[in-house]
Amino acid sequence: MFTTLFFLGLIIFFVGVRGAKVISWEFLTQIPRCSMTQGGVAPAIVGTLYITLGAILFSLPLGVACAVYLCEYSPKGFMVNIIRISINNLAGVPSVVFGLFGLAVFVKFFGFGVSILSGSLTLGILALPLIISSTQEALLAVPQSIREASLSLGATKWETIKRIVLPAALPGILTGVILSIGRVAGETAPILFTAAAFYMRGYPKSVFSEVMALPYHIYALMTEGVHPDRQMAIAYGCSFILLFLVLSISGIAIIIRQKQRIQHG
Amino acid sequence: MDKKIKMRAEGVNFFYGRTQALKNVDILIHANQVTALIGPSGCGKSTFIRLFNRMNELVPDTSLSGNIYLDDLEINSAQIDPVEIRKRVGMVFQKPNPFPKSIFDNISYGLRVNGVRDANSIEERVEASLKKAAIWDEVKNRLNDSALKLSGGQQQRLCIARCLAVDTEVILFDEPCASLDPISTAKIEELILELKKDYTIVIVTHNMQQAARVSDYTGFFLLGELIEFGKTQDIFTAPQDKRTEAYITGRFG
Ligand SMILES: Nc1ncnc2c1ncn2[C@@H]1O[C@H](COP(=O)(O)OP(=O)(O)OP(=O)(O)O)[C@@H](O)[C@H]1O
Ligand SMILES: [Mg+2]
Numbered sequence: 001m002f003t004t005l006f007f008l009g010l011i012i013f014f015v016g017v018r019g020a021k022v023i024s025w026e027f028l029t030q031i032p033r034c035s036m037t038q039g040g041v042a043p044a045i046v047g048t049l050y051i052t053l054g055a056i057l058f059s060l061p062l063g064v065a066c067a068v069y070l071c072e073y074s075p076k077g078f079m080v081n082i083i084r085i086s087i088n089n090l091a092g093v094p095s096v097v098f099g100l101f102g103l104a105v106f107v108k109f110f111g112f113g114v115s116i117l118s119g120s121l122t123l124g125i126l127a128l129p130l131i132i133s134s135t136q137e138a139l140l141a142v143p144q145s146i147r148e149a150s151l152s153l154g155a156t157k158w159e160t161i162k163r164i165v166l167p168a169a170l171p172g173i174l175t176g177v178i179l180s181i182g183r184v185a186g187e188t189a190p191i192l193f194t195a196a197a198f199y200m201r202g203y204p205k206s207v208f209s210e211v212m213a214l215p216y217h218i219y220a221l222m223t224e225g226v227h228p229d230r231q232m233a234i235a236y237g238c239s240f241i242l243l244f245l246v247l248s249i250s251g252i253a254i255i256i257r258q259k260q261r262i263q264h265g
Numbered sequence: 266m267d268k269k270i271k272m273r274a275e276g277v278n279f280f281y282g283r284t285q286a287l288k289n290v291d292i293l294i295h296a297n298q299v300t301a302l303i304g305p306s307g308c309g310k311s312t313f314i315r316l317f318n319r320m321n322e323l324v325p326d327t328s329l330s331g332n333i334y335l336d337d338l339e340i341n342s343a344q345i346d347p348v349e350i351r352k353r354v355g356m357v358f359q360k361p362n363p364f365p366k367s368i369f370d371n372i373s374y375g376l377r378v379n380g381v382r383d384a385n386s387i388e389e390r391v392e393a394s395l396k397k398a399a400i401w402d403e404v405k406n407r408l409n410d411s412a413l414k415l416s417g418g419q420q421q422r423l424c425i426a427r428c429l430a431v432d433t434e435v436i437l438f439d440e441p442c443a444s445l446d447p448i449s450t451a452k453i454e455e456l457i458l459e460l461k462k463d464y465t466i467v468i469v470t471h472n473m474q475q476a477a478r479v480s481d482y483t484g485f486f487l488l489g490e491l492i493e494f495g496k497t498q499d500i501f502t503a504p505q506d507k508r509t510e511a512y513i514t515g516r517f518g
Contacts, residue, residue: 076325143362144323145358145360145362146362146363146364146365147323148320148323148358148362149358149362149363149364149424149427150364150374150378151320151323151347151348151351152318152320152351152355152356152358152428153351153355153374153375153378153379153427153428153431154348154349154351154352154375154378154379154431155348155374155375155378156348156378159378163374163378164364164374167365167366168364168365
């Protein structure tokens with residue numbers, strides 16, 4: 001517990017000290033200039049937001065629907081166990097494999113090209129197991145007694161799930177969303193072949209545009225280019241922003257969850 | 266006196282897995298009367314009462330044989346939707362189970378699922394049912410607070426109000442006063458006597474005086490069997506079975 005906190009603190013401190021130096025209004029709002037050594041990283045910030053948002057928009061409804069089906073509707077037994085195990089295994093698949101899958105399926109097969117859409121879908125699939133399993137847990141934690149109360153009033157099963165069970169499970173579902181945002185925003189490998197561009201002159205125009213994204217930008221700054229030392233400083237700046245984004249999105253979600261808790265006891 | 270039968274059980278056996286919880290139970294529930302079910306803990310009263318609104322089918326791995334009728338409808342027959350039965354037969358559970366919603370929404374939910382949409386009439390009926398359940402004065406200024414902030418006894422009265430708000434024909438009370446103080450208990454008993462005019466009532470209770478005070482008919486359960494059933498007066502003054510007598514006089518082992 002304390003070791004975890006210690007290392008978390010260390011990361012934040014380390015990235016903070018090195019990253020904060022390059023952070024400026026210009027860094028946050030300008031596009032990169034002079035082979036990435038000047039200007040800002042705004043397109044990468046925007047790109048990360050788009051891709052993450054897209055991934056959640058895709059995986060949240062699908063994941064919740066899957067979990068509701070598995071928990072509330074599917075007959076208990078062999079098949080459901082198989083599905084459950086598969087989902088858990090999906091969570092353990094290395095992310096670069098998701099990247100290749102995304103390349104084969106979304107980029108090539110569906111012809112979405114290297115784009116926000118392909119990247120979002122790929123990351124969405126990556127997030128799916130997290131969302132399904134946390135939603136399942138949240139659904140199972142809803143007491144049987146309030147389901148019975150709802151049914152006893154003449155509500156149908158679906159009304160009960162929609163109006164009683166899902167709202168009661170919302171805090172748990174949000175926890176899954178928080179975890180997956182953290183995971184999705186920071187992933188590099190899955191967007192490597194499906195969405196990311198090393199450099200773009202401006203902002204993406206549509207869901208079919210390539211985008212810059214912070215994690216990939218960090219990777220690129222550290223491995224390519226001709227001014228390694230100046231690029232390194234920018235990479236730390238990017239890390240700082242990424243860390244800040246992930247922590248603040250989590251923060252917002254935690255606040256929403258707390259509000260829910262207070263409201264619902 | 267109207268001798269109409271509202272609900273009726275015939276040869277009911279019920280199993281949790283392999284354990285038999287009810288053995289060949291027959292009972293007649295008279296319309297617009299209060300029927301009390303008494304018996305020691307674990308004898309199957311809750312199990313039995315939950316058959317009248319098909320609640321037990323939510324418990325996995327159970328089986329039922331025998332017939333249960335609502336008026337002349339066999340409620341377990343294949344073409345009957347349990348939702349329709351539950352719209353006609355309401356229930357107050359043994360443990361308070363308010364929704365994790367506001368006090369107001371706890372009551373209005375039932376109205377909405379039963380098709381009441383008009384905001385004014387919802388408001389009126391929420392107020393009326395909270396008043397009937399003797400909790401209005403305690404909650405009228407905090408209808409938007411979470412129901413989970415109420416005390417156990419208040420929660421139970423809220424659950425009673427929730428059940429009253431939807432118009433049913435029968436109300437099943439499973440020990441509604443178990444977590445209530447004597448004053449609210451008295452109010453609930455009064456309410457039950459009043460509800461008799463419009464509803465048929467079945468109430469499980471551990472309190473002999475309560476059974477004697479509110480009920481017209483009493484059934485005594487022991488180990489899943491209905492040992493004796495009859496007019497409350499007869500059961501309490503001249504029980505036919507020695508076990509019934511032992512139980513109601515408190516000489517039960
Ligand atoms: N969900 C269940 N699964 C398995 N057995 C159960 C279940 N519910 C009740 N039983 C068993 O069925 C029997 C009857 O239980 P029931 O709850 O109907 O008793 P009761 O008369 O209502 O008792 P009390 O007065 O304590 O409420 C008990 O032996 C109990 O252990
Ligand atoms: Mg009971």
